[in-house]
Amino acid sequence: MNSAKPAKLYVCGKREAAASLGHPCGRAIVSLRNAGFEPEIETVAWYRALPWTRSGKRDEIRELTGQENVPVLILSDGSAIAGSGRIIKWAKANQT
Numbered sequence: 091m092n093s094a095k096p097a098k099l100y101v102c103g104k105r106e107a108a109a110s111l112g113h114p115c116g117r118a119i120v121s122l123r124n125a126g127f128e129p130e131i132e133t134v135a136w137y138r139a140l141p142w143t144r145s146g147k148r149d150e151i152r153e154l155t156g157q158e159n160v161p162v163l164i165l166s167d168g169s170a171i172a173g174s175g176r177i178i179k180w181a182k183a184n185q186t
């Protein structure tokens with residue numbers, strides 16, 4: 091159990107689309123909503139195949155997590171959780 095709350099969720103441009111089909115960002119959004127949370131959702135618009143589109147928010151994600159993929163959940167205590175599997179696990183363990 092962690093008393094910190096979801097503050098911000100970084101996701102890709104597809105946001106919650108195709109969550110039921112296994113889209114990682116969509117699964118993270120749905121799992122947090124199902125657990126009773128509604129974090130600010132921030133889209134990072136870039137693509138692995140187009141490295142020059144990576145800037146700005148991606149730098150923040152790299153600083154916080156040491157990698158550039160999303161979803162990344164930022165908690166109210168400033169800690170970060172990277173990866174849909176870890177975010178879903180956190181949501182289940184901390185649901186309201």
Ligand SMILES: N[C@@H](CCC(=O)N[C@@H](CS)C(=O)NCC(=O)O)C(=O)O
Binds near residue numbers: 114137158161172175
């Ligand atoms: N195993 C990771 C996969 C994450 C993943 O592939 N995320 C995509 C967006 S849904 C991504 O960051 N792609 C990087 C890119 O397109 O540049 C997870 O489940 O979180």
